[in-house]
Amino acid sequence: MTWALLAAALCGLGLYGTLAAAVPLRRLLGFNLLGAGVFLCFGVVAARAGDPVPRALVITGLVVAFAATTLAVALLRRLAATRD
Amino acid sequence: MILDALLALAILALAAWTVWTRDAFAAGIGFVATGLLLALAWVRLGSVDVALTEAAIGAGIGGVLLVNAATHLGTTAEEAPPSPRQNRLIALLCAGFAVAVGTALLTLPDPAPNLVHEAAAALPATGLGNPVTAVLMVWRGLDTLLEAIVVLLAVLGLWALAPEGATRPAPPPREEGPLPLLARVLPPIGVVIALHIVWAGADGPGGKFQGGAILAAMWVLAWMAGLVRAPEVMDRRLAWALVAGPLVFLGVGVAGLVLAGEFLALPAGWAKPVILLIEAPLTLSIAAGLALLLLGPPERAP
Amino acid sequence: MAEALTAAAVLALLTVLAGLVRVVRGPTRADRIMAAQLLGTGGIAVLLLLAAAGGDMALLDLALVLAVLAAFAAAAFVQAARR
Numbered sequence: 001m002t003w004a005l006l007a008a009a010l011c012g013l014g015l016y017g018t019l020a021a022a023v024p025l026r027r028l029l030g031f032n033l034l035g036a037g038v039f040l041c042f043g044v045v046a047a048r049a050g051d052p053v054p055r056a057l058v059i060t061g062l063v064v065a066f067a068a069t070t071l072a073v074a075l076l077r078r079l080a081a082t083r084d
Numbered sequence: 085m086i087l088d089a090l091l092a093l094a095i096l097a098l099a100a101w102t103v104w105t106r107d108a109f110a111a112g113i114g115f116v117a118t119g120l121l122l123a124l125a126w127v128r129l130g131s132v133d134v135a136l137t138e139a140a141i142g143a144g145i146g147g148v149l150l151v152n153a154a155t156h157l158g159t160t161a162e163e164a165p166p167s168p169r170q171n172r173l174i175a176l177l178c179a180g181f182a183v184a185v186g187t188a189l190l191t192l193p194d195p196a197p198n199l200v201h202e203a204a205a206a207l208p209a210t211g212l213g214n215p216v217t218a219v220l221m222v223w224r225g226l227d228t229l230l231e232a233i234v235v236l237l238a239v240l241g242l243w244a245l246a247p248e249g250a251t252r253p254a255p256p257p258r259e260e261g262p263l264p265l266l267a268r269v270l271p272p273i274g275v276v277i278a279l280h281i282v283w284a285g286a287d288g289p290g291g292k293f294q295g296g297a298i299l300a301a302m303w304v305l306a307w308m309a310g311l312v313r314a315p316e317v318m319d320r321r322l323a324w325a326l327v328a329g330p331l332v333f334l335g336v337g338v339a340g341l342v343l344a345g346e347f348l349a350l351p352a353g354w355a356k357p358v359i360l361l362i363e364a365p366l367t368l369s370i371a372a373g374l375a376l377l378l379l380g381p382p383e384r385a386p
Numbered sequence: 387m388a389e390a391l392t393a394a395a396v397l398a399l400l401t402v403l404a405g406l407v408r409v410v411r412g413p414t415r416a417d418r419i420m421a422a423q424l425l426g427t428g429g430i431a432v433l434l435l436l437a438a439a440g441g442d443m444a445l446l447d448l449a450l451v452l453a454v455l456a457a458f459a460a461a462a463f464v465q466a467a468r469r
Binding site for chain 2: 400403412421436442447452454455466469
């Protein structure tokens with residue numbers, strides 16, 4: 001119950017941060033929070049039945065999210081360098 | 085329970101502050117703190133595996149990446165912020181989205197459809213004690229292979245963004261004082277803990293991604309202190325370290341196709357030694373990949 | 387005994403949350419970094435207490451990982467903050 005509400009709130013908050021921020025880096029932070037919320041949704045579903053499959057998917061998801069974030073940061077730095 | 089309620093409230097408050105604060109460095113620190121508390125939340129949700137990954141990759145090296153990016157990029161807006169009306173509309177739609185997700189989670193069918201029995205039934209054949217590792221290695225072996233390749237692809241993407249003639253990432257500022265000392269004391273301990281986490285992954289929470297992240301962090305620490313140089317992009321040994329894991333994994337997969345009749349099928353009774361054979365080079369490749377991702381794209385030598 | 391340990395974990399979490407004030411208010415970067423470090427240390431305390439209360443020894447591994455990465459993160463934050 002607690003975690004389901006937190007997961008939903010993080011999803012909404014993260015999506016708002018992704019859409020409403022004007023600074024690109026803060027959009028990226030919002031996107032990562034949205035990801036955290038989605039992963040918690042998986043966690044809530046997994047905890048109800050003690051199911052290992054959603055948990056394995058979350059671990060995969062965390063690694064992919066990190067890889068995507070590094071790429072996004074590199075793109076932002078390249079963009080900043082071309083504007084100078 | 086009071087512990088859960090406290091934790092959830094703190095995560096929510098911190099996440100909201102991270103979204104709204106103007107200072108990019110502060111937002112990065114806020115993200116790390118949120119991730120740390122999220123790791124505790126995963127413990128309370130009964131999944132130490134995910135807590136380990138969140139602590140090592142989400143809050144740990146992910147947080148370091150974002151804080152670093154904050155000091156490089158600052159808070160220059162790339163475009164005009166949404167008008168107050170647009171902002172209200174976005175907030176309203178996001179709140180609606182959150183309500184929808186919450187309703188869906190609270191009205192899940194009972195008992196929830198799940199794969200517990202299928203996963204438990206497959207466990208004895210693997211020789212592994214940890215169901216999450218069994219799912220990652222046996223059931224969804226292809227996922228894990230592709231995940232390791234995603235790290236490799238991200239490294240290639242990073243290199244593709246490098247300017248013409250770039251050879252290696254820009255060296256860190258020259259360091260004297262406490263950092264070189266820390267960079268000599270911590271890595272030996274960190275490497276032992278990382279190997280323990282990889283090894284423990286067979287029977288309990290742990291695994292190659294979490295252990296690989298710690299190995300990467302230890303190498304980056306030595307690099308920050310100026311004790312090691314970043315490898316050149318064209319270094320052959322680096323290329324082999326990056327592809328060793330996926331190559332062995334693919335080799336075993338093809339061997340499974342020949343010997344057991346299915347790609348990535350593991351011969352009965354041999355699953356555990358074969359998995360260890362895959363995990364060792366895979367840990368090396370993941371650690372090398374994550375470290376390069378943390379360092380950023382190579383730059384031209386000055 | 388388990389109840390007492392869990393209560394201690396709640397107490398440790400409360401002290402961690404008090405430290406969050408410095409993450410939020412700053413005012414300097416050093417304040418925020420130190421508060422994040424306190425969060426790591428307090429998190430380790432919570433994990434150790436929960437491990438003792440519930441008998442789940444895997445939590446000790448998590449505490450170890452947190453300890454190593456907190457030291458790494460502190461060094462990285464300081465280097466970033468000086469830029």
